[in-house]
Amino acid sequence: MEQPIKLQINGRSYMLNVGPQVTLLHVLRDYLGLTGTKEGCDGGECGACTVLCDGESVLSCLMLALDAQGKNILTIEGLANNGELDRIQEAFVEEGAIQCGFCTPGMVLSTKALLDRNPHPTFEEIREGISGNLCRCTGYVKVFGAVARLAGTGKPFSDK
């Protein structure tokens, strides 16, 4: 049965009516038109639908919209400010860490979750931080490059 809920997304409040079976991903894309969050495997295996929930990375395809009430949800649309890219987005662009772009919103948000808690992660921590996001184009090297640049870790794979 549909019920009224209130969600806090990218600092804005939204009131809507949803049934318990509706996922946060479905609400974001189909109710609110926030299509930056991607629907990939729709089963927890790819990370394309990653959003931040009170600062932690979660999979919006496995989160019921009802459970998002009372939380601060951040999607990729909430990053840029007045048309200015966030520094993570900036670094991804500059390092060429984007090819088809499908994994990028999730990848950027996982990076944000990592760096907000741990501004200077080691390579191992970077690997783990983005290990929940599959990318089928870049081979990850340039993504590591972008995150490492932000972390001030220096260039990865420089021994090659």
Place this chain on the structure above:
Amino acid sequence: MHLKPFAYHRPLSLAGLWDIMDKAPSGGFILLGGGTDVLPRMGQRLLAPAALIGLKNIAELKVIEREGDDVFIGAASALQHVRESELVSRLFPALAQAAARVGSPQLRHMGTIGGNLCLDTRCLYYNQRQGPGAFPRCYKKGGDRCHVVKGGKRCYALFSADTPAALLALDARVCIGGAAGKREAPLNEFYRDDGIRSRDIGEKEIVLGIKIPGKPVRVSAYLRFSTRAAIDFPLAGLAVSVEKSRSGAFVNPRVAATGICSRPLRLAGLETLLAGRDVRREITEEEWGDALKELRPVRHQGISPAYRKYLFGVLMQRARARLVP
């Protein structure tokens, strides 16, 4: 994920939970921890509950605290919190390491330790979207055959959660509760080697949490193999713990495995091999081969029984090295 409609209860206390469970019709609901296994199964049409009961808003189920010499971990604690808990990483490294290997950062933020303990068994022939083209009904789907063990008389679906192996090796006890009260049992008695019902828990009971003895002090480690390092279930997972001693010998060793049969399993052969032996002495292939002789894994997740045994042997060799002071 387009799910079939269901009622969703989100009690705020155990009292509220018992009330909802009491009123629910038999077989009418499924408990929801983080939902990282229940929801994909619902999406695949393997489960179609009339109601879900969410546990994540019950504060009593989210504590990690000392109880005398023991540490209690509430069932609704997120795996990431378990892993980052100072108590857990200091006293029970095997548990912190196992929690750290589950799925991906996103799954660890969402998934709970209760859900991990109660994770249903898995099988390539079962965990797939239902509908045209799916495999014919096997025992786990209410059919009359098993595709893994031809002519088999039961379901052999594989238990593949990470933390239960670590918890078995740490002599943990499981705390179970319901409207009628609480009970506690050694975790080893909670599981059974049955792909359809691998846990011994009543329909109107829940896992409240897990209790791990802090004494005697144990050193421990958890290692695993999986096809991909991240976002993947273990093909083989092994936890070892041993009482801390001055002599450098394996005192009361515990070895437990996941990914071997329909339950997490203590490996008595390896425990016997280790008992009393110097931790620094390497374990040869011949020795572990002998110790695992009794083990009869079935052909699962695409790897042969012999290779699976080999993985456990190699994990044992590597785990030993991790316990050297």
